[in-house]
Amino acid sequence: MPPTDEILVHARGLTKRFDEFTAVNAVDFDVRTAEAFGFLGPNGAGKTSTMRMIACSSPVTEGELTVIGMDPRTQAAQIKARLGVVPQADNLDAELTVEENLLMYARYFDIPMSVARPRAAELLEFMQLTERAGDQVEPLSGGMKRRLTIARALINDPELIILDEPTTGLDPQARHLLWERLYRLKQRGATLIITTHYMDEAEQLCDRLVVMDKAAIVAAGTPRELIEKYATKEVLELRIPDAVRGSLDGRFNGRLDGLAERVEELPDRFLLYADDGEKALEGVHGREIPIDSALVRRATLEDVFLRLTGRSLVE
Amino acid sequence: MAVIAGSRPGPASVASGLAGAIAGAARILQRNLLVYRRTWRGSLFGSFLTPLLYLTAMGIGLSQLMARGGSDLLGGVPYLDFLGPGILASSCMQTASFESTYPIMGKISWRKNYEAILATPIEVHHLLVGELSWIAFRLTTMATVFMIVLTLFGIPRSPLALLAIPAAVLTGLAFSAPIIAFAATRHNDSGFAALFRFIINPLFLFSGTFFPVSQLPDAVEWVAAATPLYHGVVLVRGSVLDKMPSTWPLHVAYLVAFIAVTGYIAYRLLRRRLVK
Numbered sequence: 012m013p014p015t016d017e018i019l020v021h022a023r024g025l026t027k028r029f030d031e032f033t034a035v036n037a038v039d040f041d042v043r044t045a046e047a048f049g050f051l052g053p054n055g056a057g058k059t060s061t062m063r064m065i066a067c068s069s070p071v072t073e074g075e076l077t078v079i080g081m082d083p084r085t086q087a088a089q090i091k092a093r094l095g096v097v098p099q100a101d102n103l104d105a106e107l108t109v110e111e112n113l114l115m116y117a118r119y120f121d122i123p124m125s126v127a128r129p130r131a132a133e134l135l136e137f138m139q140l141t142e143r144a145g146d147q148v149e150p151l152s153g154g155m156k157r158r159l160t161i162a163r164a165l166i167n168d169p170e171l172i173i174l175d176e177p178t179t180g181l182d183p184q185a186r187h188l189l190w191e192r193l194y195r196l197k198q199r200g201a202t203l204i205i206t207t208h209y210m211d212e213a214e215q216l217c218d219r220l221v222v223m224d225k226a227a228i229v230a231a232g233t234p235r236e237l238i239e240k241y242a243t244k245e246v247l248e249l250r251i252p253d254a255v256r257g258s259l260d261g262r263f264n265g266r267l268d269g270l271a272e273r274v275e276e277l278p279d280r281f282l283l284y285a286d287d288g289e290k291a292l293e294g295v296h297g298r299e300i301p302i303d304s305a306l307v308r309r310a311t312l313e314d315v316f317l318r319l320t321g322r323s324l325v326e
Numbered sequence: 327m328a329v330i331a332g333s334r335p336g337p338a339s340v341a342s343g344l345a346g347a348i349a350g351a352a353r354i355l356q357r358n359l360l361v362y363r364r365t366w367r368g369s370l371f372g373s374f375l376t377p378l379l380y381l382t383a384m385g386i387g388l389s390q391l392m393a394r395g396g397s398d399l400l401g402g403v404p405y406l407d408f409l410g411p412g413i414l415a416s417s418c419m420q421t422a423s424f425e426s427t428y429p430i431m432g433k434i435s436w437r438k439n440y441e442a443i444l445a446t447p448i449e450v451h452h453l454l455v456g457e458l459s460w461i462a463f464r465l466t467t468m469a470t471v472f473m474i475v476l477t478l479f480g481i482p483r484s485p486l487a488l489l490a491i492p493a494a495v496l497t498g499l500a501f502s503a504p505i506i507a508f509a510a511t512r513h514n515d516s517g518f519a520a521l522f523r524f525i526i527n528p529l530f531l532f533s534g535t536f537f538p539v540s541q542l543p544d545a546v547e548w549v550a551a552a553t554p555l556y557h558g559v560v561l562v563r564g565s566v567l568d569k570m571p572s573t574w575p576l577h578v579a580y581l582v583a584f585i586a587v588t589g590y591i592a593y594r595l596l597r598r599r600l601v602k
Contacts, residue, residue, distance in 0.1 A: 017329055079331055092446075094445070098445070100438070102438035102439065104357070107361065115356075115360060116446065118353050119353050119448050120446050
């Protein structure tokens with residue numbers, strides 16, 4: 012199901028303050044029905060606080076917020092009945108079995124057991140946990156616990172699924188399985204809101220995203236739009252011998268002029284932004300700049316983030 | 327042109343008002359019963375063993391040293407009969423206190439059960455009422471087993487002794503509510519050891535379980551009389567020995583008011599902790 016024009020979550024000037032600290036500072040965004048919407052940003056950018064306000068777990072300090080056409084201030088329980096929430100850290104019920112976790116959670120939503128049982132079985136199947144249905148939660152692997160947490164969030168057949176860093180701490184295989192499952196959920200018409208500090212995750216999953224930094228939204232668009240707007244097509248990564256590096260300024264004392272649109276200096280390498288990376292590399296060789304190694308790659312959201320904030324996403 | 331989604335009727339019903347509050351609290355109780363299903367045997371055995379050990383060791387051993395046939399200070403009953411109901415009330419205090427410390431702390435911060443539950447339509451007051459209902463259930467089973475043991479020792483005087491069960495439950499809840507409030511403010515469990523060492527154990531020793539508080543110096547007697555355990559012991563002992571003082575409504579009122587006030591404080595503190 013392709014994203015529609017209907018706006019499921021609408022925020023204007025949305026603000027969250029804890030005493031003197033402003034976690035989210037007057038952000039505006041719209042999430043459309045049936046799209047996967049991402050919040051990208053480093054730890055502490057305000058992603059989780061924004062999620063928690065949408066999930067009606069955290070009161071809005073200021074601004075306008077509508078979730079599924081309702082107001083979290085007055086209709087929190089009604090909104091929550093139609094949300095699926097996957098928190099950053101798994102908070103499964105360690106005293107219950109895998110299946111009981113789903114059944115009990117269904118009861119919190121007041122779903123009758125006769126409906127909850129077949130739905131739990133179906134979700135365990137979907138998340139490849141059927142064989143562990145009767146097991147305790149604790150011995151499960153990180154990936155399995157994550158899948159169970161997501162299965163639990165789906166028990167009420169939610170219209171909107173909120174996932175806070177769904178794959179943080181998982182190994183690559185577990186991540187890919189999760190991405191595939193989340194993609195299938197989206198195919199079925201669910202609306203997803205995802206926070207992440209992995210740009211590959213954002214590129215994989217998100218139709219549109221906003222980049223957050225220091226409590227504010229600094230850019231918004233599709234992954235492609237953002238890359239086109241804030242980065243070049245390609246990036247040349249150069250590693251320079253330490254001995255040479257010390258004597259260079261940000262643009263190699265002018266020796267890179269004309270080779271790249273922009274140069275970023277990182278602790279361990281230089282990033283040269285150019286639409287043709289190979290050509291830039293030829294130029295570097297031509298000017299006899301000493302390098303340890305060079306790599307040409309496509310620009311990613313990481314580059315967008317670096318451009319916007321001057322910092323790397325994962326620190 | 328994008329339109330903002332309007333309010334639509336939901337798939338899951340959300341009951342409101344009193345019915346919703348009861349249903350919400352019932353879910354929390356149901357969750358704890360689901361866990362209890364696996365542990366009830368050990369738990370009931372413990373409820374059976376505690377009075378048996380106390381009454382055997384202290385009652386039979388100690389009462390030999392005391393005047394047989396009871397003393398005036400004990401209200402004219404043998405020491406074993408004096409002790410039994412006292413131990414019932416204070417055991418309920420101890421169980422209720424324990425259930426309100428580590429398990430609640432765990433659900434707030436270690437395992438974050440409450441965070442998971444509050445993402446559903448369940449609200450903070452459902453959590454609190456549900457947990458108190460669960461503790462009341464635990465205390466009821468415990469007090470019932472206790473009464474059976476007391477009966478084996480021939481202590482209850484009349485069927486009126488059954489009233490000791492609700493009295494003991496009320497006593498326990500008067501500790502649960504304030505201790506849940508305390509747990510809601512804690513970020514680690516170091517306060518709990520102090521709570522048991524400096525409050526619960528001294529109360530156990532000085533609130534009329536082992537000897538009448540009238541034996542205490544006046545100042546201490548007043549302190550003892552201000553604690554819920556003292557009132558609980560009076561009610562439980564009065565029921566079991568069929569010697570209910572005419573002031574019983576005051577004792578009941580004290581316990582109910584104590585639970586209501588500290589329960590409300592617990593609600594406020596839990597809310598402050600869980601909804602940020």
